[in-house]
Amino acid sequence: MARTQLSGRQKAAILLISLGTETSAEVFKHLKEEEIEQLTLEIANVRKVNNVEKENIMNEFHQICVAQDYISQGGIGYAKDILEKALGHQKAVDILHRLTSTLQVRPFDFARKAEPAQILNFIHNENSQTIALVLSHLDYEKASVILSSLPQEKQADIARRIATMQSTTPEVIRQVERILEQKLSATVSEDYTSSGGIDVIVQILNGVDRATERTILESMEIQDPNLSEEIKKRMFVFEDIVNLDNRSIQRIIRDLDNHDLQLSLKVSSEEVRDVIFKNMSSRMVETYKEEMEFMGPVRLRDVEEAQTRIVSVIRRLEETGDIIISRGIGDDIIV
Structure with missing residues (x-):
C-alpha cells in the first residue's frame, strides 16, 4: 500500500532508485555535496517501494519535466495555458505550484x-x-x-x-x-x-x-x-590575484608589505600561492616559505586585515595605471 504522505526528498530518493544506478550516478554529478549526502541517507532508508507508488512518482516527475520544458519555450504563462488544455485548470495549477516551489522559477x-x-x-x-x-x-x-x-x-x-x-x-x-x-x-x-x-x-x-x-x-x-x-x-578581493597577468603580479609584489603577503599566503588557496610564488625568485620563495612556517597559527581577523591592505595597494596601482585589472567590456582593447 502506498504511503499517505511523502516528502520531496523521499520522492527524489524513490525516483533515483527507479531510474537505476547508472542514471542516478549521472544525476549526482550535478548536485551539491550536501544534497548528495541527504539523498544518499534517504535512499538508504527506503526499504520497499511498491509498483503503484513508483508509477505515481514517475508520472509526477514526468509532468514536472514537461511543464519545465513548456516554461523554457514560452514562459510560465505559456506552460499554464498548455497544461490547462491538456490536464484541466486545477491539475495545471498543482503542477506549476510544485515546480515553482521546488525549482524556484524566478521572476523576470x-x-x-x-x-x-x-x-x-x-x-x-x-x-x-x-x-x-x-x-x-x-x-x-x-x-x-x-x-x-x-x-x-x-x-x-x-x-x-x-x-x-x-x-x-x-x-x-x-x-x-x-x-x-x-x-x-x-x-x-x-x-x-x-x-x-x-x-x-x-x-x-x-x-x-x-x-x-x-x-x-x-x-x-x-x-x-x-x-x-x-x-x-569588495570590487577586488585578494583571491582575484589569480586573474592578473604576471607583469602586474610582479609589480604588486614590489609594493606589498612582506608580512602582509606572508600572512595572507599562509591561509590562501594553493592556486593563489602558486601564482604568487611563480612570480618570485626561487630565493624569495624559499624565504617566504620559511617565515610562513615559523609564523605559527594566525588569527583570521589579522589575515583579513592584511588582505584588505593588499587589495588597497592593488586598487591604488590600478588607479595610477601601473597595472590593469581586466573588467570585461572593452578592457582588452589596447590604444
Whole structure:
C-alpha cells in the first residue's frame, strides 16, 4: 500500500532508485555535496517501494519535466495555458505550484532569455527603481552590459538602488512583471522574495568597463560616500590575484608589505600561492616559505586585515595605471 504522505526528498530518493544506478550516478554529478549526502541517507532508508507508488512518482516527475520544458519555450504563462488544455485548470495549477516551489522559477524569466539590447530597449524608459529591480534578477554579465549602455546620468542612481535594495514582496514583483511582460503568469512562488544588495552590484560593476565603473563610483561617492567606500572594498578581493597577468603580479609584489603577503599566503588557496610564488625568485620563495612556517597559527581577523591592505595597494596601482585589472567590456582593447 502506498504511503499517505511523502516528502520531496523521499520522492527524489524513490525516483533515483527507479531510474537505476547508472542514471542516478549521472544525476549526482550535478548536485551539491550536501544534497548528495541527504539523498544518499534517504535512499538508504527506503526499504520497499511498491509498483503503484513508483508509477505515481514517475508520472509526477514526468509532468514536472514537461511543464519545465513548456516554461523554457514560452514562459510560465505559456506552460499554464498548455497544461490547462491538456490536464484541466486545477491539475495545471498543482503542477506549476510544485515546480515553482521546488525549482524556484524566478521572476523576470522573459528578461533572462532575451538579448541585452532587447532588454535595454524594453526598460530604458522605466524609472530607476524598476530598472534596478530587473537588473538585480539577471545574470551579472548581462546586467553589466545593460548598465554600461544606460545614460550616464542614470547609472549611478541605479547602481545605488541595487546596492541598497531590500527584500521585495511577491506582490510588488508581480505588479512590475505585469507592467513589463503581459505573458508572464502570476504563479511565481509566494515564498520567493527579491533582494539586490552590495554583493549584487559589486558583481555587476565587476563586469562593466572601467570608465563606467569610475563614473558610477565617483557619482555615488557624492551621493553616499559610505556606500561607495563599501562597494570599492569588495570590487577586488585578494583571491582575484589569480586573474592578473604576471607583469602586474610582479609589480604588486614590489609594493606589498612582506608580512602582509606572508600572512595572507599562509591561509590562501594553493592556486593563489602558486601564482604568487611563480612570480618570485626561487630565493624569495624559499624565504617566504620559511617565515610562513615559523609564523605559527594566525588569527583570521589579522589575515583579513592584511588582505584588505593588499587589495588597497592593488586598487591604488590600478588607479595610477601601473597595472590593469581586466573588467570585461572593452578592457582588452589596447590604444
